[in-house]
Amino acid sequence: MLHPSDQVQQALESGQAVVALESTVISHGLPYPTNLETARRMEEIIRQNGAVPATIAVLDGRLRVGVTEEELEHLATSKSIRKTSRRDLPIVVARYEDGATTVAATATVAAWAGIEVFATGGIGGVHREPPFDISNDLPTLASTPVAVVCAGAKAILDLRATVEWLETAGVPVIGYDTDEFPAFYTRQSGLPVDVCVASAQEVAAIIRAGREMGLPGGTLVVVPVPADDEMAPKKLQQAINSALVEASARGIEGSASTPFLLRWVTRETGGASLKANVSLLENNAAVAARIAVALKEIS
Ligand code: PSU
Ligand code: MN
Numbered sequence: 001m002l003h004p005s006d007q008v009q010q011a012l013e014s015g016q017a018v019v020a021l022e023s024t025v026i027s028h029g030l031p032y033p034t035n036l037e038t039a040r041r042m043e044e045i046i047r048q049n050g051a052v053p054a055t056i057a058v059l060d061g062r063l064r065v066g067v068t069e070e071e072l073e074h075l076a077t078s079k080s081i082r083k084t085s086r087r088d089l090p091i092v093v094a095r096y097e098d099g100a101t102t103v104a105a106t107a108t109v110a111a112w113a114g115i116e117v118f119a120t121g122g123i124g125g126v127h128r129e130p131p132f133d134i135s136n137d138l139p140t141l142a143s144t145p146v147a148v149v150c151a152g153a154k155a156i157l158d159l160r161a162t163v164e165w166l167e168t169a170g171v172p173v174i175g176y177d178t179d180e181f182p183a184f185y186t187r188q189s190g191l192p193v194d195v196c197v198a199s200a201q202e203v204a205a206i207i208r209a210g211r212e213m214g215l216p217g218g219t220l221v222v223v224p225v226p227a228d229d230e231m232a233p234k235k236l237q238q239a240i241n242s243a244l245v246e247a248s249a250r251g252i253e254g255s256a257s258t259p260f261l262l263r264w265v266t267r268e269t270g271g272a273s274l275k276a277n278v279s280l281l282e283n284n285a286a287v288a289a290r291i292a293v294a295l296k297e298i299s
Helices: 006-013 024-029 034-048 069-077 086-094 103-113 137-143 159-169 200-213 233-250 254-269 271-298
Strands: 002-004 018-021 052-059 062-065 082-084 099-101 117-119 147-150 173-176 195-197 219-222
Touching: 002 006, 002 103, 006 018, 006 052, 018 034, 018 103, 018 271, 024 034, 024 069, 024 082, 024 099, 024 254, 034 052, 034 069, 034 271, 052 069, 052 086, 052 103, 062 086, 062 103, 082 086, 086 099, 086 103, 099 103, 103 117, 103 137, 103 147, 117 271, 137 159, 147 271, 173 200, 195 200, 200 219, 200 271, 219 271, 233 254, 233 271, 254 271
Parallel strands: 002 062, 018 052, 018 117, 082 099, 117 147, 147 219, 173 195, 173 219
Antiparallel strands: 052 062, 052 099
16 A cells, blocks of 8 residues: 655665655645745755655555655646545545645654654644634644654644644644744744753654653654744734635635635735745754654664
8 A cells, every 4th residue: 555665665674764744735835836846955955964755645546655756746736636634545545546645644654654753844733713623633643653843833723722732632742942832934822832852862762752652642843933034923913814814704614724824824925924934844854854863873
């Protein structure tokens, strides 16, 4: 069922550090050509930091772990790629479809492949409206042994409810050089993390301890967007408010909700939000690679 690329297969067999990457951010999260450029950059940054990148997607119904340059282009340009969360995996596989995997689906496939570290931008969470729209990213983190490196979750969500959900589900939240849960485009949310660490080695030690205890779930590692690329909170708040009003006026909900809100915020804030988004993705790729290497060193 799993189709790792030769490079990923080799890396896994020889015990090299591997970092998983999601594909929804490529197909549904960023505009072309920024999506393709960023996907390539993230792979390159992971290599520069001593690990092997594994971009995960479903192509012609195959669960791919590591994709070619042409396939990356296809994911970045095609309009017929299904946003694939965990519940969609059996559907796209059985129907031989193409699917861009969300955080939930990517973490699921990464765990099957034996990959322990995964870099992304922001996780899904508890939506503000309707509050029963809770991303499957959260329950998947609770049940899947993968460390997800992200810049928190976007302020389009109910961040307080999201952080509480993680606590209820028993997911440790590690602040990487931060004692606050970051809010994706901005560095602070006023919400706490469970521990603040200053190195990849410290994160690796926590992941290993959880693994040795046999805890079934994953770990969330939150890294604030680099300070130079952080957005101005006021401008952002206006954009988010208008995105939420617009989504509700158009009746947009379910899996279309997150892509719509992201597109709207990008449109309203122009280059500023895109710059922050790309910056945090690249930064998270570097941090994830260092964690994956540190984890191999102590495993
Ligand atoms: N956050 C972003 N960009 C994204 C996403 C989240 O900044 O592209 C994507 C991720 O793939 C995440 C998904 O897993 O949106 C969450 O969607 P939903 O809320 O429908 O579960
Ligand atoms: Mn949802």
